[in-house]
Amino acid sequence: MGSDANDGLEALEIELLTQGIFRHYGVDFRHYAYASLRRRIWNCVHAEKLATVTQLLDRVLRDTDVMERLLLQLSVNVTSMFRDPSFYRAFREKVVPLLRSHPFIRIWHAGCSTGEEVYSMAILLEEEGLYDRARLYATDMNEAVLAQARKGIFPMSAMPEYTRNYAASGPKAQLSDYYLARYDFALFRQALRRNVVFAHHNLVTDGSFNEFNVILCRNVMIYFDRELQGAVHRLFHASLRRFGVLALGRKESLRGTVHEASYTELDPVEKIYRRSA
Amino acid sequence: MGRAVVVIGASLGGLDALGVLLSTLSASFPWPLAIVQHRSAEDVADTLPLILQRRCALPVREAEDKDPMLDGHVYVAPPDYHLLVERAALALSTEARVSLARPSIDVLFDSAVAAFGASVVAVVLTGASADGAQGARLVKARGGTLLVQDPATAESGVMPLAAIAAAKPDRVLPLAALGEYLNRLAAMRG
Numbered sequence: 318m319g320s321d322a323n324d325g326l327e328a329l330e331i332e333l334l335t336q337g338i339f340r341h342y343g344v345d346f347r348h349y350a351y352a353s354l355r356r357r358i359w360n361c362v363h364a365e366k367l368a369t370v371t372q373l374l375d376r377v378l379r380d381t382d383v384m385e386r387l388l389l390q391l392s393v394n395v396t397s398m399f400r401d402p403s404f405y406r407a408f409r410e411k412v413v414p415l416l417r418s419h420p421f422i423r424i425w426h427a428g429c430s431t432g433e434e435v436y437s438m439a440i441l442l443e444e445e446g447l448y449d450r451a452r453l454y455a456t457d458m459n460e461a462v463l464a465q466a467r468k469g470i471f472p473m474s475a476m477p478e479y480t481r482n483y484a485a486s487g488p489k490a491q492l493s494d495y496y497l498a499r500y501d502f503a504l505f506r507q508a509l510r511r512n513v514v515f516a517h518h519n520l521v522t523d524g525s526f527n528e529f530n531v532i533l534c535r536n537v538m539i540y541f542d543r544e545l546q547g548a549v550h551r552l553f554h555a556s557l558r559r560f561g562v563l564a565l566g567r568k569e570s571l572r573g574t575v576h577e578a579s580y581t582e583l584d585p586v587e588k589i590y591r592r593s594a
Numbered sequence: 595m596g597r598a599v600v601v602i603g604a605s606l607g608g609l610d611a612l613g614v615l616l617s618t619l620s621a622s623f624p625w626p627l628a629i630v631q632h633r634s635a636e637d638v639a640d641t642l643p644l645i646l647q648r649r650c651a652l653p654v655r656e657a658e659d660k661d662p663m664l665d666g667h668v669y670v671a672p673p674d675y676h677l678l679v680e681r682a683a684l685a686l687s688t689e690a691r692v693s694l695a696r697p698s699i700d701v702l703f704d705s706a707v708a709a710f711g712a713s714v715v716a717v718v719l720t721g722a723s724a725d726g727a728q729g730a731r732l733v734k735a736r737g738g739t740l741l742v743q744d745p746a747t748a749e750s751g752v753m754p755l756a757a758i759a760a761a762k763p764d765r766v767l768p769l770a771a772l773g774e775y776l777n778r779l780a781a782m783r784g
Contacts, residue, residue, distance in 0.1 A: 352679065353687040395689055540687070568658045568672050
């Protein structure tokens with residue numbers, strides 16, 4: 318945490334850094350939420366053993382290895398299986414019945430990171446008897462985390478927490494039914510990803526690529542500013558079938574966004590919305 | 595002075611301490627207040643704001659991402675999210691725990707210093723961790739105001755003592771006196 322520079326100077330340096338990265342690499346952090354982006358930038362400055370944001374700009378423009386490390390640091394990849402168990406319970410109770418009438422279900426998991434929540438949804442759909450007519454498109458801007466997601470291998474040390482989460486999500490089996498314990502790792506059953514497509518997609522720069530029954534984007538847009546959130550909401554609205562379902566994080570909302578009036582609330586606490594217009 | 599923000603960090607024993615502190619704040623308190631109280635990630639019943647509301651004349655609510663930060667409103671960090679402040683709005687983050695905590699007091703204080711500079715008023719209350727000490731140092735380094743609960747009156751004095759060791763507080767006071775001091779500070783500068 319380096320706050321020794323004055324406000325104005327720090328804000329200018331951060332603007333120059335995101336501008337420089339965008340101009341040189343085409344990766345756009347210019348509309349990320351400022352307060353948390355600033356923290357992650359300082360974490361990079363310190364990890365690279367530098368003193369200022371401007372020094373980081375100098376390094377990042379000249380060294381692609383630094384850029385790769387920065388890309389990982391600036392995108393947030395903290396996630397867990399069945400994060401917010403009450404969301405999965407609400408999904409079973411309120412969304413699954415809507416999906417039953419569809420012969421084919423397309424789900425877009427936008428910003429899937431290392432895949433924990435994708436496997437959670439696959440397990441849920443399997444238990445509800447919907448998996449075989451579903452296809453899950455799990456996307457992220459970051460190839461490194463996608464490679465990890467494709468493997469479906471998570472640390473054993475996380476299993477107690479995931480097992481508790483799962484148990485509170487209204488399950489029909491045991492979480493351990495879905496993985497093999499191998500030393501320090503839990504290998505999730507390959508069959509869970511038979512209908513999952515992991516693919517690269519950047520919400521900031523890429524457009525719509527299909528029409529979905531469900532879009533899941535939980536705790537991703539909290540890292541975007543209002544303007545970028547608006548653009549992503551337009552993208553989701555254009556990618557969602559009429560009466561399709563949009564799920565945000567528990568502490569996000571459609572309030573004040575461009576498409577506030579285009580949705581009705583399916584679950585106001587879990588922030589599950591249904592497209593109505 | 596212009597617009598200020600009050601940021602408050604509490605851990606073990608914080609529920610009672612926050613209740614006392616908030617109950618002494620004037621109903622016309624002019625600045626927004628943002629609170630990090632350490633609690634279990636599974637505490638999703640959202641009861642903390644309700645409990646605090648019963649003791650506070652100002653509106654209390656759990657923070658949502660991008661909520662506008664209104665004067666005289668009290669915002670509480672939701673469990674399992676970091677709470678950050680910008681000039682006019684709140685921001686949340688699910689980034690890794692900082693010193694084992696999410697929400698982290700240091701993260702809140704750091705964001706407040708970046709957005710409000712010397713106009714930050716930071717308050718460190720009872721707790722059994724050292725969270726907030728690093729943030730307290732940043733607040734003082736930028737000329738902000740640091741208030742610490744008198745460790746002798748805290749349910750756990752560890753967190754107040756850590757803050758006092760990291761930076762020189764403007765005042766070290768028992769809870770009710772902290773509230774009164776905030777009222778006077780706001781009356782003078784607000």
